[in-house]
Amino acid sequence: MKGNGDIRIGFYICHCGTNIAGLIDVARIAEYAGTLPGVVVARDYKYMCSDPGQDLLREDIAAYHLMRIVVASCSPLLHEQTFRRAAEKGGINPYFVQMVNIREHGTWVHDDAEYMTGKAMDMVRAAVLRVYAHQPLERKQVPITPDVLIVGGGIAGIHAALTMADAGKHVYLVEREPTIGGHMAQFDKTFPTLDCAACILTPKMTAVKAHPNITLWTWSEVEKVDGFIGNFTVTVKRKARYVDEDLCVGCMECIEACIYKQGKFPDEFNMGLSKRKPIFIPFPQAVPPVPVIDPGQCLHLKKGTCKDTCVEICADRKAINFEQEPEYKEIEVGAIILATGFTPFDATRIPYYGYGKYPNVYTALELERLVNASGPTGGEVRLPDGRTPERVAIVHCVGSRDEHYNRWCSRVCCMYSMKLAHLVKEKTHAEIFNFYIDMRAPGKSMEEFYNRISSEGIHLVRGRVADVYPETLEKKTNGQIGRVIVQAEDTLIGRIRKIPVDMLILSTGLQPRIDAEEIRRMFNISCSAGGFFLERHPKLAPVNTFTDGIFLAGTCQGPKDIPDTVAQAGAAASEALALIDRGVFELEPNTAYIMEDDCSGCKSCIPLCPYTAIAFKEEKQKAEINEALCKGCGTCVASCPSGSIRQHLFEDEEIYREIRGLLAYA
Amino acid sequence: MLAGEEVIEQMWGVSLDRLYDSDEGQRILSCIQCGTCAGACPYGEHMLYPPRRIITMLKAGLIEDVFDSDSLFKCVNCYTCMTKCPRNIRLTEILLPLVKEQSAVRLEEMPAELQKAIENTYRYGNTYGESARKRAAWIETIEVPIRILAKDPAPVDILWFVECDLSYHPRGQAAARATALLFHLLGLDFAILGPEERCAGDCGRLSWEPGLAETLVDYNLSIFDKYTFNRIVTNDPHALDAFKFRYPMFAFKHKTTATVPELYAHLDRLKPMLTKKLDYLVTYHDSCCLGRHNGFYDEPRALLEAIPGVRLVEMDHNRENSICCGGGGGGMWLDTWYKQQGIERLSDRRLREVIATRANVLAVACPYEVSRFEDAVKLAGYEDRIIVRDITELLVEAIGGH
Numbered sequence A: 001m002k003g004n005g006d007i008r009i010g011f012y013i014c015h016c017g018t019n020i021a022g023l024i025d026v027a028r029i030a031e032y033a034g035t036l037p038g039v040v041v042a043r044d045y046k047y048m049c050s051d052p053g054q055d056l057l058r059e060d061i062a063a064y065h066l067m068r069i070v071v072a073s074c075s076p077l078l079h080e081q082t083f084r085r086a087a088e089k090g091g092i093n094p095y096f097v098q099m100v101n102i103r104e105h106g107t108w109v110h111d112d113a114e115y116m117t118g119k120a121m122d123m124v125r126a127a128v129l130r131v132y133a134h135q136p137l138e139r140k141q142v143p144i145t146p147d148v149l150i151v152g153g154g155i156a157g158i159h160a161a162l163t164m165a166d167a168g169k170h171v172y173l174v175e176r177e178p179t180i181g182g183h184m185a186q187f188d189k190t191f192p193t194l195d196c197a198a199c200i201l202t203p204k205m206t207a208v209k210a211h212p213n214i215t216l217w218t219w220s221e222v223e224k225v226d227g228f229i230g231n232f233t234v235t236v237k238r239k240a241r242y243v244d245e246d247l248c249v250g251c252m253e254c255i256e257a258c259i260y261k262q263g264k265f266p267d268e269f270n271m272g273l274s275k276r277k278p279i280f281i282p283f284p285q286a287v288p289p290v291p292v293i294d295p296g297q298c299l300h301l302k303k304g305t306c307k308d309t310c311v312e313i314c315a316d317r318k319a320i321n322f323e324q325e326p327e328y329k330e331i332e333v334g335a336i337i338l339a340t341g342f343t344p345f346d347a348t349r350i351p352y353y354g355y356g357k358y359p360n361v362y363t364a365l366e367l368e369r370l371v372n373a374s375g376p377t378g379g380e381v382r383l384p385d386g387r388t389p390e391r392v393a394i395v396h397c398v399g400s401r402d403e404h405y406n407r408w409c410s411r412v413c414c415m416y417s418m419k420l421a422h423l424v425k426e427k428t429h430a431e432i433f434n435f436y437i438d439m440r441a442p443g444k445s446m447e448e449f450y451n452r453i454s455s456e457g458i459h460l461v462r463g464r465v466a467d468v469y470p471e472t473l474e475k476k477t478n479g480q481i482g483r484v485i486v487q488a489e490d491t492l493i494g495r496i497r498k499i500p501v502d503m504l505i506l507s508t509g510l511q512p513r514i515d516a517e518e519i520r521r522m523f524n525i526s527c528s529a530g531g532f533f534l535e536r537h538p539k540l541a542p543v544n545t546f547t548d549g550i551f552l553a554g555t556c557q558g559p560k561d562i563p564d565t566v567a568q569a570g571a572a573a574s575e576a577l578a579l580i581d582r583g584v585f586e587l588e589p590n591t592a593y594i595m596e597d598d599c600s601g602c603k604s605c606i607p608l609c610p611y612t613a614i615a616f617k618e619e620k621q622k623a624e625i626n627e628a629l630c631k632g633c634g635t636c637v638a639s640c641p642s643g644s645i646r647q648h649l650f651e652d653e654e655i656y657r658e659i660r661g662l663l664a665y666a
Numbered sequence B: 001m002l003a004g005e006e007v008i009e010q011m012w013g014v015s016l017d018r019l020y021d022s023d024e025g026q027r028i029l030s031c032i033q034c035g036t037c038a039g040a041c042p043y044g045e046h047m048l049y050p051p052r053r054i055i056t057m058l059k060a061g062l063i064e065d066v067f068d069s070d071s072l073f074k075c076v077n078c079y080t081c082m083t084k085c086p087r088n089i090r091l092t093e094i095l096l097p098l099v100k101e102q103s104a105v106r107l108e109e110m111p112a113e114l115q116k117a118i119e120n121t122y123r124y125g126n127t128y129g130e131s132a133r134k135r136a137a138w139i140e141t142i143e144v145p146i147r148i149l150a151k152d153p154a155p156v157d158i159l160w161f162v163e164c165d166l167s168y169h170p171r172g173q174a175a176a177r178a179t180a181l182l183f184h185l186l187g188l189d190f191a192i193l194g195p196e197e198r199c200a201g202d203c204g205r206l207s208w209e210p211g212l213a214e215t216l217v218d219y220n221l222s223i224f225d226k227y228t229f230n231r232i233v234t235n236d237p238h239a240l241d242a243f244k245f246r247y248p249m250f251a252f253k254h255k256t257t258a259t260v261p262e263l264y265a266h267l268d269r270l271k272p273m274l275t276k277k278l279d280y281l282v283t284y285h286d287s288c289c290l291g292r293h294n295g296f297y298d299e300p301r302a303l304l305e306a307i308p309g310v311r312l313v314e315m316d317h318n319r320e321n322s323i324c325c326g327g328g329g330g331g332m333w334l335d336t337w338y339k340q341q342g343i344e345r346l347s348d349r350r351l352r353e354v355i356a357t358r359a360n361v362l363a364v365a366c367p368y369e370v371s372r373f374e375d376a377v378k379l380a381g382y383e384d385r386i387i388v389r390d391i392t393e394l395l396v397e398a399i400g401g402h
């Protein structure tokens, strides 16, 4: 066996209480290590990670002029940083430390003491040989741009934006729709408190607009994301609104003056329950309070033949601009928070619930608009034929908890179904039937809310609705909409119930946005099985992603209610703040690097890198690895046909010595 | 998830008391007691123990108590519960047959009609009790040449499995003639087994007579082995079901399809032949086996819409939410029994939806349905307003001159 020359090595084996010393003879291993080349001191100690343990390392470095350290103990995942820090304090390069995992890879998985002692010796020998070849490495620091991008202006994006802006950071808030607010803006009241949604939301929306630290871009989308943690370059497309945000004073006279005297096109914000004009504002409190023109509907933009009555009334404010083109903005940000929210399940996918077939079958979101005082009916719950319903059924779990559709529980629909039961009953005095499978009311004040609403005298039928069909086969001709029969087994009494109702409300679940996959790819993050964005750890890193510098907030990560959404948005904001306030980001030096002279420019490594860290430099015709993105997985190193990629801390010599050490049975 | 066929293969030999030890049984354990199965079942309100309750009773070890009621004897194998179950539990394929077998065994008296049909099948290989030799007699009534494999065993592309109803029932024979003509005009290379064919056994199996079903499977397999053919085409969706979901347990590997999708595959050549305008308002009744169990919803409708003049209207319940005609799972021979129990026949209930569409033609694609619905039409007094036709009959009518 080749010696370690003049390199002076210190060896330490940890008892880990009885975790290690309980099975093997640590003193014997220390003694053995002392015989290995270059080892000038070898000790066993009760707890190497403890302060005295670390002190021991430092003192020995000074006393014995140690140049390398080997610690045989637990997994590097736990204490590599601890021992590296101790070595650094002792005055040597932190990367001169090598750990030997004799706990997770040793005493925890073996019960044969003799065998394990032999195995530990092999592992120790490998580490001692390896550490000889270690090179001093330096952690590089990258500066972090202090600005942040938040994508999506629902309650999650709004809350995160305000938190960061209040902390003095500059926020770019990008929202796809003409206004911020998201789904919450569509609700009348919110469970469990039944407080008015607008009263708590609109002040936050106007605060966003007024905040000096927030740049709000509505009617905009992210087109491109480059760069890495601390240094993202993002291109945002600002779609043509045809109304100049800087010139518009928000008088809304143009909408009034539009050549269309009446609304003609389905109003998206009202779920198509009313009509709007080609120039419109989603709702009166929209932020920014600037109208938008739909180019596919506006006569001027579509045909070029309109009296331009809107322009006329806008007069010398000159805010309407048919020549407006999309604008592309390039921004530099240090962190990104995704808050793109959810989409409700498409109820037409379950044909036997009759949505889209019977006019009195509604989705819950449509009902939210109907019960809303600023909704299409001024808050009156009426059927399409103008009548007030006398019997109403609410179907829980539509599209949720179902192997054919979405497997998950959407978490909010039980409670919003109870809310709608209350609101509809209050407004119509109708008899209400809630069909549920299991009533889910976890979280603060939720069970109390369930208790309160159920005691208001609604019928709770435990059974999933199995069929919906017209009460009478003959189609009514006198303009009245016939009742539908809701059929389900009432599982608690074991009878089939066929309940005729005037109105049926489908409590559709929450699912990922249709473009979640595209967004995922653009931001280089992952999705969970159901398609929601994947957090780094379900318990311990719920707002982080696997891409450093990109965080998640709200329902884009999974179904949740407003309280949880806001809590998560706060968490995402503080993670982003912690990152930015550090000012710099330290890079682990165990990255791959290319020996430029040898690289043939074959590009085969580029698609292999799971972190898209390799780019091709056209001018040099060589591949180049971005240290900030490389996670040191080694894929490219192993793949390079000309062997021109190497990796710090995994240099050939280090690995060969380690193998040689392992295979040299004593 | 395993495909239906694979699941069935795995379930071979699993009995009720060991159900929850099997892979599929474990899926049944995931039942959330939502009641969709009971609520969706056309006879749910007449079942003391619908599938939901049976699942829990079995979990609680109350196997014997399940048979306090003959609930599942009423099941018509319509696949509605299975299609809608949110846990995707294969009720109709796995759980229900196991319970039904036992329910039938414990009946005090087997309903006479059904008893007769089973005996006939045992003895003659068809439910009608007709002589096996007469199985191909219907071919004398048309000019189209039809090859019988026993006489001319040369290899053939399509083995046309005609089945009992098309062979013996007068209204079935009309569909047989229509099908033969269509195959002939399309130039398909086909042959039949003739007197060698016996009932495919689907309804035997699902009518709680597994012994009988196995006898028939064994027999038909031995006949299939005698000849060389590429695939099987059958008019009877129940036979299609048998071949796709039962026979694989016995190492049957032939490709099988139904006449409707087969004709649909030739639609571009068929369409130019459909020259005669038929001024019909048609509503189509989805067969459970063809639709819910095998997913053929668009093909029958496309064939009907290819006929000049035909306008298609839908009933309230259609496609995957269609209601069974009541003939499946042995229901074909239980009409009297249902009546005795005061239960309305499903064909009568379904006809009310037909009437509400104001259609003058009810199009069907399953041989049970023609006779069942013609009976229902008669009972309702709608003979002069509604005619019942197999899709093949309508196509031939539109070809004209035949």
Ligand SMILES: Cc1cc2nc3c(=O)[nH]c(=O)nc-3n(C[C@H](O)[C@H](O)[C@H](O)COP(=O)(O)OP(=O)(O)OC[C@H]3O[C@@H](n4cnc5c(N)ncnc54)[C@H](O)[C@@H]3O)c2cc1C
Residues within 6 Å of the ligand: A151, A152, A153, A154, A155, A156, A157, A174, A175, A176, A177, A180, A181, A182, A183, A184, A187, A189, A190, A191, A192, A220, A221, A222, A339, A340, A341, A342, A343, A344, A364, A365, A368, A412, A416, A419, A513, A519, A553, A554, A555, A556, A560, A561, A562, A563, A565
């Ligand atoms: C019918 C119904 C009733 C409910 N009632 C209640 C209740 O009473 N109480 C309660 O606590 N919770 C309730 N909820 C749940 C509540 O809606 C959510 O918790 C909340 O809206 C989540 O907010 P969010 O910001 O995560 O998502 P969203 O509200 O969906 O907001 C996301 C925003 O991002 C924007 N966006 C999406 N993609 C992009 C993109 N690519 N680029 C730019 N912008 C984008 C969207 O336009 C939207 O403005 C209800 C849900 C439903 C369906």
Ligand code: SF4
Residues within 6 Å of the ligand: A396, A397, A398, A400, A401, A408, A409, A410, A411, A412, A413, A414, A415, A437, A438, A439, A440, A507, A509
């Ligand atoms: S929250 Fe309630 S209604 Fe919504 S999916 Fe879960 S159980 Fe069903």
Ligand code: SF4
Residues within 6 Å of the ligand: A591, A592, A608, A609, A610, A611, A612, A613, A614, A625, A629, A630, A631, A632, A633, A634, A635, A636, A637
């Ligand atoms: S080591 Fe891994 S992460 Fe780094 S550049 Fe190579 S493939 Fe990408």
Ligand code: SF4
Residues within 6 Å of the ligand: B030, B031, B032, B033, B034, B035, B036, B037, B038, B051, B052, B055, B081, B084, B085, B086, B087, B088, B089, B091
């Ligand atoms: S439909 Fe499925 S999950 Fe629901 S009770 Fe029936 S078997 Fe169970």
Ligand code: SF4
Residues within 6 Å of the ligand: B037, B040, B041, B042, B043, B044, B051, B074, B075, B076, B077, B078, B079, B080, B081, B082, B091, B092, B096
């Ligand atoms: S298969 Fe049809 S008849 Fe049988 S239990 Fe299921 S729904 Fe009822």
